[in-house]
Amino acid sequence: MVRDYTRLLQASFFALILFIATPQTQAQTYKVEFGKNRIQYKYFDWNYYASENFEVYFYNGGRDIAYKTIEYLEEEFSRITETIGYPPYAKIRVFLYNSVIDKQQSNVGVNAGDFTVGGQTDFVQSQVELAYSGDYTSFKEKVIYSITEMLIEEMLYGGNIAEMFQSSFTNPIPLWFTGGIARYVSVGWDSKSDDAVREYVSTTIEDSFVKLTPEMNILLGQSIWNFIAQKYGQRSISNILNLARIIRNEENSIERTLGVPFDQFMKEWRVFYSNTNVELRKSYKLPNEANRVSGKNRNGMSFTDVKFSPDGKFLAYSRMSQGQFSVKVLNMANNDEREIFNGGLKLNDQEVDMEYPLLSWADSTTLGIVYAEDGRNIVAVKRLGTKGEQKIEIPLLSKIQSFDFKDGGRFAVMTGAINDVPNAFTYNLVRGQVRKISDDYYDERDITFYPGSNQIVFISNRKTDSVFVDGPQTLKEVEGNQFNLYAYDIDYPDSSFKKLTNALAVAKRPKVVDGNFVLYLSDQQGINNIYKFNGYDSTSVQITDFLYGIKAYDYHPESRMLAFVSSQNGEESVFLKTIDIGSSMFSPVTPRRALEVARILAERRRSRIGKQYNQLDSLSNPEKLPTSTRSPLQKLDSLKEGAINTEAYEFEAQTKVDTRDYRFEKPSEDPNVSGRSFLSIYQNANAGNTIQGPTNYENRFQTNNVVTTFVIDELRSFSQLLEIEMNDYLQNHRFRGGVLIPLSFSSGYDVYGEYEYLKNRIDLSAGYYRKSIVRTNASNFLNQRFNKSTFNIGLSYPFTHKLRLEFNPFFTQTKYIDRDIRLLIPSNNPAQYVSEITSDYLGFNSSLVFDNTIVTGTNLHQGTRAKIRYETHLKMNQNAISFSNLEVDVRHYYKLNRAIYLAGRAYFGSYYGNAPKKYLLGGVDNWAFNTIESSNAEINPLEFQTLFDNSDVLFHQFTNLRGYNYNTFQGRNVMTFSGELRFPINQLMSNSDLKSNFLRNLQFVAFYDIGSAWDDLSPFKKKNNLNIEEIRNDNSPFSAVINNFSNPWLQSTGVGVRTMLFGFFSRIDFSFPIRNFETLDPKLQLSFGYDF
Structure with a gap:
């Protein structure tokens, strides 16, 4: 019943969204960009080996381990794909780093964990980055884990474009399910997982992994998959995974495959490990808390x-x-x-x-x-x-x-x-x-x-x-x-x-x-x-x-x-x-260890028998005797070796009647033959002999993500945003382009393209941005277009992973075109009026950006972000007038306890110069059913009149303040402060495992906002732009200045709700505005996008 109600609410809410695109609906899409840095301390000259199923990339010092890696992956490929029941759609690319230190210099995934606009579909890539762990034993496990993890992600979230788009609207599969099977395939049942599950079942009652660390989720998931293999057989693993791929629900896939309710399955899992723990607790001790x-x-x-x-x-x-x-x-x-x-x-x-x-x-x-x-x-x-x-x-x-x-x-x-x-x-x-x-x-x-x-x-x-x-x-x-x-x-x-x-x-x-x-x-x-x-x-x-x-x-x-x-x-x-x-x-000895020792000894016995058989075969066939020792890079003829190992076939036959024995043992026979179907053997018959290279790395590009979403622009109504991002495999080269198209095509459009070069420590960029605003009104023949085109190049120097300096020179051109049809009549077009004006600017902006935040959940951060930005526009022709801008944006996020977050933002902005622009205070981002306040100023910054060039509208900035309309206050200076308490429901319910995307992202907030905008006289002074007014009589040479003692600060307090609907993060704020020391009527604001 609750689930049906949630679906009905979501459907109603989405239907409401589709009908709010009225010509009066405005919105804001401006967002301040922060983000961390990846610093390249060295130059990576990449090469790669290629085989039937893999490409392994390496650089200086990694050639030997790269060859061993691709050789080992080909040997293990069939075992991995047979276990999970999924072959990849394309070759898997493995980028091998000599150490974790080197891998941390990679650009792959920088800022990937942060929030993005709604409607983003990330393309799952058949690509893995691996850091050599320092020894071969742990590296072997790491290789198999990483490849299996990637295959599981591709299997569940997108082997083809249709699945990728579908996965962007479905709930994510939990880490214990995906990471657990990856670790089980790589190491089986090991002591680390055994320790983790032994402690978990003895210290907890409920089987909820939501609040556990990612590592603990993976270890417990590994134990669950081991339990499945032992009780239900190894082939149940692939059946469960393939069903999860279809229905996108891990619990239902286990239920339907095993024929056991999920709650009962988890009880059996707990009993299985609890029983093995009973005798151990009698013989082993716990550390004394003292x-x-x-x-x-x-x-x-x-x-x-x-x-x-x-x-x-x-x-x-x-x-x-x-x-x-x-x-x-x-x-x-x-x-x-x-x-x-x-x-x-x-x-x-x-x-x-x-x-x-x-x-x-x-x-x-x-x-x-x-x-x-x-x-x-x-x-x-x-x-x-x-x-x-x-x-x-x-x-x-x-x-x-x-x-x-x-x-x-x-x-x-x-x-x-x-x-x-x-x-x-x-x-x-x-x-x-x-x-x-x-x-x-x-x-x-x-x-x-x-x-x-x-x-x-x-x-x-x-x-x-x-x-x-x-x-x-x-x-x-x-x-x-x-x-x-x-x-x-x-x-x-x-x-x-x-x-x-x-x-x-x-x-x-x-x-x-x-x-x-x-x-x-x-x-x-x-x-x-x-x-x-x-x-x-x-x-x-x-x-x-x-x-x-x-x-x-x-x-x-x-x-x-x-x-x-x-x-x-x-x-x-x-x-x-x-x-x-x-x-x-x-x-x-623990039961796990007893089985492990028995398996190792059995494998060694089989290995000795195999060697004795090969020795006899060599005596009867002298031509098979080796003539030289094998070099480290020599290929193994694994198919030939497996083909003569007849025990493999007998062992496979046994597993058909006794899966309990097969599930523990990693067969010592060649995995390219043992335990595989005829089709699998045929597909990989020549895989061991096709390693080619090394070959120089060449930039090849792929689509990283696409965005298909809507925004509600302040001046152009409901709009559709289409964006695509492409990059090379290492994300050293990035292309991003997009277009913003209003629902009313006659309102203008935005188009932009960006390129970034991130291979070295100093990051370079170039971009083109065009913004077009069209204002029409049939009643008074108004028809004006305002265009702004900007070409910029930029560089960014990271001092640390948290701090960087940006410098971006640019050329900007604005064009005002008045297309009033009455101007075609000469008598209506006085010579002193110009219906087309072009202004050219040359300038730069420079920013100092600090960001040490970490993402702790949807719309949740911990840490501090700050940005100081200076921008100047210098006139390049007689129509342009120079101006500059300074902005300071500081945000801090603090976790009060395990489920309550305090977020604060302080913002200051100032335009100055010969033609300062305006800050328009009030409203929120992407606000549906919004209203623009009429200006009391002599010149309304949002007013459009025939033969009046209001190109400044291309530079004005809307600044958020909840509880008020857009443009409630305006001025060339602005200052705001916002504070929020955020209560994420999924973290407040400590033992919950919410399946609904709506409920899992549900948050309640309590907030307080304060801000002011002014021109010359600061609101910190007794006399300011907002509490004094000049009274003048046209027939008198005298005038008077009166202080009305109005409060120059707008304030609001209230509560709000946030959640995810159809891939879009939505906000509802119920505000109580406080103006001139008086609490006004409450205001409800519906908007879309993440908070600051």
Whole structure:
């Protein structure tokens, strides 16, 4: 019933819109542009490899990883498309960056998350941007996740133009559904998702993900898809996704595919994971709330590192939120905590490196902080108790995964990547010299010194202790399920790496306690806990048993204090407790881990059998023996290898009767053959042998979006806006063009075209804008046209991601044409009147723009925006008269609590010069049923008369003030202030998951506006333009000036409603105007578009 009422209300409202296009209806479309910047610190010379289904683009240093990526994607392509049940319409373009730092310089998606005009249809592109993560193991997962995510977006929101237009009017599919399946396809059922769902089902009752972080939505969604695969079979995944593509509703697609009501399905999901959690809670522990030292984490910050000073007197930890980070130091003696360093940029629309910053103590009072700044990797050396810090650029490495100072701070070891190849390195800070410790294709991680020596311990997935090995040559050969501890003495570079552990698990973050004991994290039992390696007998024992995995930790042996990062009630926190590392414990293995180990062992057995079979085949066919070793870039003949692996066929046959076994296993057989249909095999039969390139990148253009919407212009009635934006793949070149056509074609039109070149740090632009206003009145034969044409070029220099300076020279021409038919009669056309006047101006405008806002919802921001703009028009012919303009616009948005926002805007504008123009105060943007106030001034700026050139109307600006008509006050100066409290319903209802687009975007606002417009005398003075009037008698030489004590300020207060209707954001304001200290009758205003 509620849903039917909502639809009826929407239909009635839309019908009302169609009938408001009367000749008296006016509107405003002027909007101040802000926006953030992308800064290019380096030049990217792009090339690409091409294959059957992909194009992988790379630049200097990325050739090797690009080839491995396209090779791996072709091998995984069939598995991905078969799992989700969707092949792409075109080749997928992958732009590969050497690091997250480089990817942040990309122009793709800049300001994409901000609000746009209604009626915009964004074209879904078969394109992915990938940043190399610093090691092959995590990069493999990232590659599959990104490709799957893109395919899901294309599948649901637009594989063709019709679907793209349809999706612009439908509700978006939630992140847990789309991001969850992408992560499930990339990693299956992993410990991170297992930890997340284990905590969620044990701490919550309702199954609503609306208020959870995006990461938590993805992890819980991953667990839901894993549950579907286990209980209903792998093929149910593609069936659900394809139904969702048709009906655009995730809940109904699950219901209809599985035959289970969605509420019942979610209960089964909760029971499934709760049952596995019961036994674990009996054996594992939760961190004690009293041991939390980082305070409440209400903002969802991520803690990246934690380190004790060598003497144990200080504990440093770092935390990251949307790209901004801070480092705090806790005095262990008095619990005094201080922030000693901060940096980064707040980015909610770009990928950030969540491993930064890294911490390492050089001595007991000097802390090293590794982070990224201005496109470089930096180590900041901060001495406690002093101001400032020394910043040193770390050369060569595009990504630093771990960093550790040797005592004294002059020498360090680190793991990271050069030319996208991960290795371990030494770093001499005095000489600025970097040298390799390892030189192969294995993943090295988490390096640290033995105290007081040149021996190191690090983590690696290498299979041999030899220094002189190459490692895996393709991404498919990289194994990510076994990382062990290795020791090495850098004084003896030709010695072997000593393998300390040999567990079928992933070890992390070694901490050397003394020469014979090393602590490290391991997921051996399924949850990341701390283990201790004993060098005397080469054994390892478990020493912690926390229910939720430890992310980072440090241990101080003298004080026996353990500091660690873990989760508590869905929040990451730093905990501190004493611990006895001499004790040991044994916790049960998680069900997920037991299945994972069984799968790995089964794959290894099959692999050994396959090798034995190939050896026998080689003996019987000597010509098949290899004659040379394969180079890193040599192609794999994967089809041939798969074709002789007969086990693949038998395994597929089993899955038809027992999907419970198949759902857990990623088959070791070649995915180009195993588990696929004949058509899929035929389509990709030659895919592995068609990699071409590298080829130079050439600019190719595509449509980014189109806009088909309406605006209500102040002087030209109801109008249709048509706009198109095109750009090259990297969005370094952008074209935008459009036309504004009034419903009454005789009222004039607007047409414009813009080009932007954004490849370098200084952005260049050029544009043409034409505005035409036609005024006709049959009763008095009025027929006038006013045209304004502007050609401009511009440049923009970004100082930071938040601050930029713009400079735009331009040429403007205005033309007034009087087409009164009576002027054709010579006696009615006096010589002193001219029916056509052209004025030429040459000028420039310059703006300083600041914007650090982030989008928190529809019509909702947090942060500050400001713009100072100066513009001047210099006369170029005798008809023109020079004038200038100065404007200041400041807006601040503050989140009072989790669901109430305070927004404020202060605006000042001033025209001056020989021919200053006017500000017309009153009204709102895109106001339906609006009214223009008659002017009391000697010259009405909106008056049109035969043989009267009112071209100034092309420059006048309408300024908003709710509760009043347009042009209530006018003057060459204006000042306004607006304050709003915004109440978004979907955030106020904390556990709601509103499906209606109308209800999900519904907001209530309470506002207060105040403003004034004047010419010479400021409203801040007792005598001003609005409270004095001159009385003059034509027959007398005397005149009198009277002060009527009128209030020069217009005020209004009221409430409003905002929501989305048919893709258009609509506003209704109920205002109480306050004028001359008197509250007037309330005024209802219906308008369209977003608030300030």
